[in-house]
Amino acid sequence: MSAPLEACCPSDTARMNLDAALDRVAESLSGSITGRVRRSWPLAPLTTYRLGGPAALYVEPAGARDLELLGAALRGVGLEAGAIPVLPLGRGSNLVVSDDGIPGVVIRLGSRAAWIEPWGPPQPGLPEEGSRGATAGAATALPQLANWAARRGLEGMEFAVAIPGSVGGGLRMNAGAYGREIAECVAAVRVFSLDRLVLEVRSRSELGFAYRRSNLSEHDLVVDADFLLARGDTAAIRKRMDEYRRHRASTQPGAAQNAGSVFRNPPGDSAGRLIEAAGLKGCNKGGVAVSSLHANFFVAGPGALAQDVRDLVEHVRAAVYETSGVELEPEIRFVGAFNQQDAA
Numbered sequence: 001m002s003a004p005l006e007a008c009c010p011s012d013t014a015r016m017n018l019d020a021a022l023d024r025v026a027e028s029l030s031g032s033i034t035g036r037v038r039r040s041w042p043l044a045p046l047t048t049y050r051l052g053g054p055a056a057l058y059v060e061p062a063g064a065r066d067l068e069l070l071g072a073a074l075r076g077v078g079l080e081a082g083a084i085p086v087l088p089l090g091r092g093s094n095l096v097v098s099d100d101g102i103p104g105v106v107i108r109l110g111s112r113a114a115w116i117e118p119w120g121p122p123q124p125g126l127p128e129e130g131s132r133g134a135t136a137g138a139a140t141a142l143p144q145l146a147n148w149a150a151r152r153g154l155e156g157m158e159f160a161v162a163i164p165g166s167v168g169g170g171l172r173m174n175a176g177a178y179g180r181e182i183a184e185c186v187a188a189v190r191v192f193s194l195d196r197l198v199l200e201v202r203s204r205s206e207l208g209f210a211y212r213r214s215n216l217s218e219h220d221l222v223v224d225a226d227f228l229l230a231r232g233d234t235a236a237i238r239k240r241m242d243e244y245r246r247h248r249a250s251t252q253p254g255a256a257q258n259a260g261s262v263f264r265n266p267p268g269d270s271a272g273r274l275i276e277a278a279g280l281k282g283c284n285k286g287g288v289a290v291s292s293l294h295a296n297f298f299v300a301g302p303g304a305l306a307q308d309v310r311d312l313v314e315h316v317r318a319a320v321y322e323t324s325g326v327e328l329e330p331e332i333r334f335v336g337a338f339n340q341q342d343a344a
C-alpha cells in the first residue's frame, strides 16, 4: 500500500524518481487509454474549496478497460511497493488539496460514469417488500440520485438532495444528514481494486460503514453501486426534500468556498455548538474564516491558501479542547503535504 496521502512529502531524490515513474505511466497510457491523461493538472477547479495545487498525474478513466490499463501501468512502476500516492477524486466537496498539489496519481471518473439505471420490476428475494433497486455510476451527483428516486416515488435518498458530492465520494465518506446516511440505502458496490487490478463486488456488510466512514481505501475505486429504495409517497418525499433544501439555505454558507462540516460531531454533541461556545465564530487564519452562519463550516475568501484551512483547523481544535475538553476530529480530508503549525 502507498503512504497515507496526508503524510506524503517526498524528498528531492524521491520526487525525481517519482517524476520519472509518472512519466513512464503517462507514456504507457497515452495511446492505449480512452480517457484523459494529463501531467501537472490543476485540481483547485475540481474541488468546492477551489484551493490547492496540481496533480502530478491526472487520469480520467472512461471505463473498466481504462482502469485495467491504468492499474497495470501503475503496477509496472511499483505501486505495490508504495512508490506512488494515489487519490480517487469525486466532486472534491470533502477535500482540501495541498498548495503543493498531489505528487502522485489522481483518478477521477468523468461524466461517462454519471448514470442511473433502474433494476426494473421487483426482484425476487429483495429483502424489503415493495422496494425497488437502481444502479448508479460513481460519478453520479448525490442530488441527481435523490431527485431521480423522488420522481419515481422511491424514498431513502432525500437527505442527499443538497449534498454536493458524488456516489463514489458519498460511499467512501458514508455521507449523511438529517439522521439518514447512504449506508442505509446501498446494497452492493463495485470497486476496482488498484492493488489486485480486478473489479470486485462488495456487499453493504463488507464495507465497514460507520458515522462518516467506510473501510474503502485510496486503492479502492468505486465504479458503481446498487441502491435499494422503498416505495413511498411522492408528495411526502418532495416535501421532505424541500424542507432540507430550505433548512440548508438558511443555516449553511453553501455558496461560499467550503467543504461542508469541518469536524465530525462528537457523540451526543455538535461540533458547531462547541466551536461557537469557544467564541470562535468569525475567527480566521489567512484567508479562511469560521463561518458566522454555521461554526462548523470554514469558508475561504480571496487569496486563501489550503494551508490556511489546515492552520485554522489546528487552531480551532486546540481552542475547543481547552474550553470543553473535547477533542474534535476532522471530517474534511487533507490530501498532500501540509505544514504542522503551532495551534496557537
Ligand SMILES: Cc1cc2nc3c(=O)[nH]c(=O)nc-3n(C[C@H](O)[C@H](O)[C@H](O)COP(=O)(O)OP(=O)(O)OC[C@H]3O[C@@H](n4cnc5c(N)ncnc54)[C@H](O)[C@@H]3O)c2cc1C
Pocket: 048, 087, 088, 089, 090, 091, 092, 093, 094, 095, 109, 138, 162, 163, 164, 165, 166, 167, 168, 169, 170, 171, 172, 173, 174, 175, 176, 177, 212, 216, 218, 220, 221, 222, 223, 253, 254, 258, 259, 260, 261, 333
Ligand atoms: C456545502 C456542503 C455541504 C455538505 N453537506 C454534507 C452533509 O450534509 N453530509 C455529508 O455527509 N457531507 C456533506 N458534505 C461533504 C461532502 O459533500 C460529502 O462528504 C461527499 O460525500 C463527498 O463526495 P465527493 O464526490 O465530493 O468526494 P471527494 O471530496 O472528491 O472525496 C472524498 C473522499 O472520497 C474518496 N472518493 C471520491 N470518489 C471516489 C470513488 N469513485 N471511489 C473511491 N473513493 C472515492 C476520495 O478519495 C476522498 O477520500 C458537504 C459539502 C459541502 C461543500
